[in-house]
Amino acid sequence: MQEMTYGITLPETPREFGFFINGEWRGGRELYERDSPSHGVPVTLTSRCTPDDVNDAVAAARLAFDDRRWAGLPGGARAGVLLRTAEGIRQRREEIARWEVLENGKPISQARGEIDHCIACFETAAGAARLLHGDSFNNLGDNLFGMVLREPIGVVGLITPWNFPFLILCERVPFILASGCTLVVKPAEVTSATTLILADILAEAGLPAGVYNVVTGTGRTIGQALTEHPDIDMLSFTGSTAVGRSCVHASGDSNLKKLGLELGGKNPIIVFADADLEDAADAAAFGISFNTGQCCVSSSRLIVERTVAEKFETILADKMKKIRVGDPFDPETQVGAITTTSQNETILNYIAKGKEEGAKILTGGEVLDCGNGRYIAPTLFSGVKSSMAIAREEIFGPVLSSFHFDSLDEAISLANDTVYGLAASVWSKNIDKALTVTRRVRAGRFWVNTIMAGGPETPTGGFKQSGWGRETGILGVEEYTQAKSVHIETGGRSHWIAS
Numbered sequence: 001m002q003e004m005t006y007g008i009t010l011p012e013t014p015r016e017f018g019f020f021i022n023g024e025w026r027g028g029r030e031l032y033e034r035d036s037p038s039h040g041v042p043v044t045l046t047s048r049c050t051p052d053d054v055n056d057a058v059a060a061a062r063l064a065f066d067d068r069r070w071a072g073l074p075g076g077a078r079a080g081v082l083l084r085t086a087e088g089i090r091q092r093r094e095e096i097a098r099w100e101v102l103e104n105g106k107p108i109s110q111a112r113g114e115i116d117h118c119i120a121c122f123e124t125a126a127g128a129a130r131l132l133h134g135d136s137f138n139n140l141g142d143n144l145f146g147m148v149l150r151e152p153i154g155v156v157g158l159i160t161p162w163n164f165p166f167l168i169l170c171e172r173v174p175f176i177l178a179s180g181c182t183l184v185v186k187p188a189e190v191t192s193a194t195t196l197i198l199a200d201i202l203a204e205a206g207l208p209a210g211v212y213n214v215v216t217g218t219g220r221t222i223g224q225a226l227t228e229h230p231d232i233d234m235l236s237f238t239g240s241t242a243v244g245r246s247c248v249h250a251s252g253d254s255n256l257k258k259l260g261l262e263l264g265g266k267n268p269i270i271v272f273a274d275a276d277l278e279d280a281a282d283a284a285a286f287g288i289s290f291n292t293g294q295c296c297v298s299s300s301r302l303i304v305e306r307t308v309a310e311k312f313e314t315i316l317a318d319k320m321k322k323i324r325v326g327d328p329f330d331p332e333t334q335v336g337a338i339t340t341t342s343q344n345e346t347i348l349n350y351i352a353k354g355k356e357e358g359a360k361i362l363t364g365g366e367v368l369d370c371g372n373g374r375y376i377a378p379t380l381f382s383g384v385k386s387s388m389a390i391a392r393e394e395i396f397g398p399v400l401s402s403f404h405f406d407s408l409d410e411a412i413s414l415a416n417d418t419v420y421g422l423a424a425s426v427w428s429k430n431i432d433k434a435l436t437v438t439r440r441v442r443a444g445r446f447w448v449n450t451i452m453a454g455g456p457e458t459p460t461g462g463f464k465q466s467g468w469g470r471e472t473g474i475l476g477v478e479e480y481t482q483a484k485s486v487h488i489e490t491g492g493r494s495h496w497i498a499s
């Protein structure tokens with residue numbers, strides 16, 4: 001191991017990870033080498049699994065579901081495994097944070113905060129595992145009693161993106177496990193390490209073999225194989241709307257598996273003239289720069305009341321200039337590296353397009369030289385028109401487009417002028433205005449005078465083309481169950497055929 005600045009070590013040689021099926025580590029496949037986006041050195045080697053590996057993993061998950069080694073346990077026993085997993089993650093917090101930084105490029109302080117959220121997800125799901133229940137009907141007449149059972153849906157395929165490798169995983173896995181389902185996970189190829197580490201933690205916590213399986217590789221081969229697999233009962237997909245659409249086709253062409261889709265966003269932050277402008281500007285700077293803007297709920301469209309627009313944009317641009325971009329291992333860093341080369345190119349292309357289409361850059365717009373990695377300055381565009389690409393398309397980078405409005409109705413209409421509906425934020429001291437906007441803007445998550453707040457108790461999910469279904473919270477467990485109605489005759493049956 002070689003010593004790094006900020007007291008963190010980089011691997012001297014990349015660490016090789018196998019893949020995990022039926023409680024055992026496997027290897028021997030072609031390897032994919034991942035470079036750290038912030039340091040330019042190889043850090044991990046992960047297996048390029050084959051479609052046969054997917055079949056093996058699904059068969060293991062199928063058997064583990066059908067023989068009821070997990071679904072047949074009392075909820076309290078499942079809760080015990082989830083709580084021990086939470087503790088296992090707590091004990092390995094620094095190790096997990098280090099791999100998240102090395103593969104993803106996010107700041108270490110942020111990675112630690114995300115892992116704390118992951119621990120909370122396991123603890124929340126443990127509570128839900130104990131409390132999950134159905135319903136009963138005592139009002140069907142004296143001769144009939146009705147029950148609604150909640151049953152786990154079966155084998156779940158889980159496909160995750162590279163922007164929050166461990167966080168998205170942990171916003172799904174404990175809730176899937178709480179329901180009694182078994183699963184096969186495929187992480188994004190560039191960020192597989194922490195999904196594999198979780199396999200060890202779950203096994204140490206007592207999760208039976210075959211319940212959590214991981215196959216690694218590309219979306220086109222391994223992801224696609226999961227979406228088409230006839231023995232997967234539900235697919236939970238988090239990623240782009242384009243691939244989400246292909247999951248819908250694959251489900252239709254195979255076994256009509258249920259889909260949970262958490263897709264893209266182009267989220268508005270609406271600022272009224274009566275808001276605390278300092279607070280709102282701080283939130284807007286955070287909302288677009290957090291995770292380098294590679295965040296599904298990032299507030300990428302600023303919709304600000306015209307009477308304060310110029311003043312607000314000046315305050316905001318000043319704040320954005322002060323954001324500390326740099327080596328993610330520096331504990332002071334707020335914004336790290338762009339995770340992949342292709343995402344870097346996409347963001348820079350959008351910045352060029354915004355300029356070409358006539359929007360004005362108030363701050364940022366340039367590549368930053370922060371050492372051996374890919375860094376882009378947080379960027380604010382003003383004078384953006386609804387027809388521009390930077391107004392309509394998800395950039396997935398630290399690029400904020402500003403629009404101005406004159407009335408409440410115009411603010412709402414601008415906010416809804418998108419195919420997406422993932423999240424929104426509104427800033428006003430006037431409760432009537434704030435609530436009217438909250439009710440009329442179509443988004444699955446809403447923040448009033450705050451942004452990106454909340455924990456695993458409340459559900460996440462999108463309206464419109466941002467997705468189907470909900471994750472986390474009680475709804476996030478119920479999503480992985482199906483209801484079965486049961487009717488029990490309690491009196492003598494009145495015969496249909498005369499005796």
Ligand code: NAD
Pocket residue numbers: 159160161162163164168186187188189217218219220222223224225227238239240241243244246261262263264265295296394396422462466467
């Ligand atoms: P992506 O759609 O390219 O990839 C996501 C995952 O799908 C990866 O594991 C990838 O390997 C896999 N994949 C790719 N092609 C596939 C195919 N044909 N069949 C099956 N799987 C396939 O998305 P990304 O670039 O990794 O992530 C960014 C996108 O994810 C953004 O649009 C972002 O908004 C979205 N996202 C949404 C949420 C949410 O909660 N709504 C959270 C994070 C990211």
